[in-house]
Amino acid sequence: MEKNNRLMTRIDAINKEIPFSGTILVKERGELLVEASLGYANRAEQLVNQAGTRYGIASGCKLFTAIAVCQLVETGRISFDTRIRECLDIELPNFDEQITIHQLLTHTSGVPDYFDEEVMNDFEELWIDRPMYHMRRLQDFLPLFQQEGMKFTPGERFQYNNSGYILLGLIVEKVSGREFTEYVHTEIFNKAGMLDSGYFTFDALPGQTALGYIDQEDGSWRTNIYSLPVKGGSDGGAYVTANDMLKLWDALCNHELLNESLTNQLFTPHAESEEGDYYGYGVWIEKKNESIFKYHVMGYDPGVCFHSAYYPASEIKLAVCANISKGAFHMMKEIEEELI
Template sequence: MNNLETSLQELSSKIDFSGTVMFQNGDGLVETASFGYANRSDRLKNNQETRFGIASGCKLFTAIAICQLVEEERLTFDTRLKDCLDIEFPNFSEEITIHHLLTHTSGIPDYFDEDVMNDFEELWMQSPMYHIRSAQDFLPMFQNEQMKSTPGESVHYNNAGYIVLGLIVEQASGMEFTEYVQKNIFEVAGMSDSGYFSFDALPSNTALGYIDLPEGSWKTNIYSLPVKGGSDGGAYVTVEDMTKLWKALFGRLLLNEEILNKLFTPHAQEDEENYFGYGIWIKKQDQQIYKYHVMGYDPGVSFHSAYYPASQTIAVVCSNKSSGAYDIMKAIEGRL
C-alpha cells in the first residue's frame, strides 16, 4: 500500500468511496490509489487504468476546442452567436458572444435548470435519454425558450451554453464535435484511453456509474444520462490521461501562450473566491490563484481535478458514484 492509499484509506472507508485517485507533485513523483468496484456484479475492482465518466469536467475540452479555432482565426471570442451558427434561436438576444457562452454569462435558458428541477433524471420523461447522442438532440429542450437574463449581466452555470459551443465547433471545423476533440485534443495530449463512449458500446475496463438508493439497494446510471456524452459533459478518462491533459495545456501543446492566458483568466466572478475562466474554475486565496480546477457531477458520477500553480502539483479524483470525489479532493489538498 503506497503513501497516498494509506492516507486515504480511513476516509475512503468512512464515505464508501469508489474510484481512482492520482497525485503528481512538482518533482514528477506520481502516486495512485484505487477503491471500490468498476463492476459490482462481477466484483471487478477499479484500477489505475479504469476509464471513468467525468460529467461536466469535460467542459474544459469544449473550451479548448473553441480556443483552438480562435487561434486558427476561424472565430473570435467576441464573435456573436448569430454570426457563427446557422441555427434559429427565436427568443435569444442578438448580443450573445462566444465569450458569454464560455463564461456562463450568456443569460440563455438551460435545459437543466437547477432552480426548477432537483433531479437530473426528470429530464428524460419528455426526451428519452436513448435518443440523445449529439448536441443537436438537445436543441428542442431549450431552443425556443425565453432568455433568463441580459448577456453579460450575471453569472449562472449553464449546460445549454456548452451545447451551443459544441455546435459552433462543429460548424467552424466541419467535424463532429466528439471527433474533433478526439483528434485535436486527446490524440495531441496522448490521452489514448479517453473518449466519448456510448453506454451501449463501452470499451473494456470502463467503470459503470452507480446510484445508491436510501434503502440500501443500488442501480447503474444507464437510464439516467444521455447515451453518449458531448460538449456539455459525459466524456470518459483515466486518471493518467487527465494528468496528461494538464501537462499538455501548460506545455503549450494544445494552445499558444496568448490564447492559453485567455483560457486561464478569471473572467467572471461567482463568489468571493471562485471565478470562471473559459471552461474552467479558478480559485483565489489571498489575491493569488490557488488552483485551476474542473469538476463534474451526474447520477453515478463525481469528479474533481486541479492544477496548483504554486507547487505545480496535479490532482485527479474519478469516482463512479454520485458523491465522494469532493471529500477525497479536500483530503489531498490537506497534504499540500
C-alpha cells in the same frame, strides 16, 4: 515515500467514512505521489477499479470544449467577440442577438439552461418526455431549450449553464466542419496523448470502463444507464483515465494544445460566481490572497463524481475519478490539506 504514506492514511480514513469507488492520482512536478484505486468498476462481476479504468467525468469535460473553441480562435476562424448568430444558423427565436462566444464560455450569456436547477433538482427528470437513448448528437439537445426565453441580459452576471456549452459544441462543428467528438479526439486527446479517453455510448462501452452506480438509502443500488444521455457531448459525458487527465494539464501547461497567449486567456478569471470562485474558459479558478491557488474542473451526474486540479505554485496535479455520486470532493480536500 513519507508523503505517499501520509496521503494513503488520509485516503483510507475518508474511505472508511464515505466508501469510495474510483481512482486517485497525484503528482508533484511530474513525480508520482500516490495512485490508488478502490471499489468496483463492475459490482455484479466484482471487477475492481484499476489505474487504467475509464470513468465518466460529467461536466469536467467542459474544459475540452473550451480548448476546442480557443483552438479555432487561434486559427483566426472565430473570435471571442463573435456573436452566435454569426456562426450558427439554427432557430433561436427568443435569444438575444448580442450573445458572444466569450459569454457562452464564461456562463454569462443568460441563455436558458436545459437543466435549470431553479426548476428541477433531479437530472433524471429530463428524460421522462425525451428518452435518454435518443440523445446521441448535440442537435438532439436543442428542443430542450431553443424556444425558451433569456434568463438575463448577456454579460449581466454568472450563472452556470449547460445549454451554453451545447451551443459552443455546435459552433465547433459548424466552424471546423467536423463532428464535435471527432474534433476533440483528434485535436485534443491525440495531441495530449490521452489515448484511453473518449466519448463512448452506454450501449457500446469499451473494456476497462467503469459503470456508474447510484446507491439507494436501503443499501441497494442500480447503474446510471437510464439516468444520462446515451452519449456525451460538449457540455459533459466524456470518459477519461486519471492518468489521461493529468496528461491534459501537462499539455496545457506546455502549450501543446494552445499557444501561450490563448492558454493565458483560458486560465484568466473572467467571471466570479456567487460563491466567490472564478471561472475562466471551461475551468474553475480559486484564489487565495489574490494569488491563484488552483485551476480545477469538476463533474457530477447520477453515478458520477469527478475533480481534477492543477496547483501552479507547487506544480501539483491531481485527478479523482469516481463511479459513484459522491466522494471525489472529500478526497480532493484531504489531499489539499495534506500537501498544500
